[in-house]
Amino acid sequence: MDSIVLINGQEQSDISIYNRNVQYGDGLFETCVAKDNQILFWEKHLLRLEEGCERLKIKKIEESTWLKDIKKAFGLSAHKNCVIKLILSRGNSQRGYSYPSDIMPVRVVILSEMKKTLEKKSFSLEYAQSGYHSNPNLAGIKHCNRIEQILARATLKEDEAIMLDENQNIISVTQGNIYFIFAQKLLTPKLDRCGVIGSRRSLILEIAKSIDLNVEEGNISTTDVKNADEAFISNSIIGIQSVSSIENHQLPNRFLTDKIKAAFESETQDIKSWTCI
Secondary structure: OOEEEEEOOEEOOOOOOOEHHHHHOOEEEEEEEEEOOEEEOHHHHHHHHHHHHHHHOOOOOOHHHHHHHHHHHHHHOOOOEEEEEEEEEOOEOOOOOOOOOOOOOEEEEEEEEOOOOOOOOOEEEEEOOOOOOOOOOOOEOOEOOOHHHHHHHHOOOOOEEEEEOOOOEEEEEOOEEEEEEEOOEEEEEOOOOOOEOOOOHHHHHHHHHHOOOEEEEEOOEHHHHOOOOEEEEEEOOOEEEEEEEEOOEEOOOOHHHHHHHHHHHHHHHOHHHEEEO
């Protein structure tokens, strides 16, 4: 079996057509890295999931319940290095956007083998043909309606694509956050109106400050990018990866990126960053 799937703690993969995630994308998800029955940065994932529950008014699942499900999935799998995907739906309901006050959430745990991939030396980026539309109520959280990213990747020709908002400000790449270095300043998009605040983002900003970079979150235009010295992207699976080009603009430098990446990878090796299940 390629993946282990648990729905509400039971090994199964069939979900109701009345599930609101199926009907409307009414839910949240997290993608975690695990090895030897330990999850990297579990607290960060749980914090974002619970923030999403508060924002969308979805009933929270106790941490102990998630950990019990994950432990069961570990026990059913022979893989040591895994990707754990958590999906939380508001629950099942009949037709219509409204839902009953006593609706019960449906939780899903999917455990897959972490595939060994050849690490790229650097990523080449393009600008996506699909972007974000601002909605501060949804900004930052990882809700399940990801049609903007799906459309952005549908025409992807380079390694990744940069997504813009309706004002043509850079927000992220399709599957992660993006960072630019200008001399001794690290600039990353402000994500208070759209985009996802990645589980690694706060750590990366802390590391940048620790090596005496000025860290700012703000608006970044496509014109600003042409003055950048370095750029890199991040997500839970790839960690930190440098950017070599953005369309016709070349970014040959990676000294500070490599310095941040080395500190980041050291942090991921620290036993304190892993939660034993």
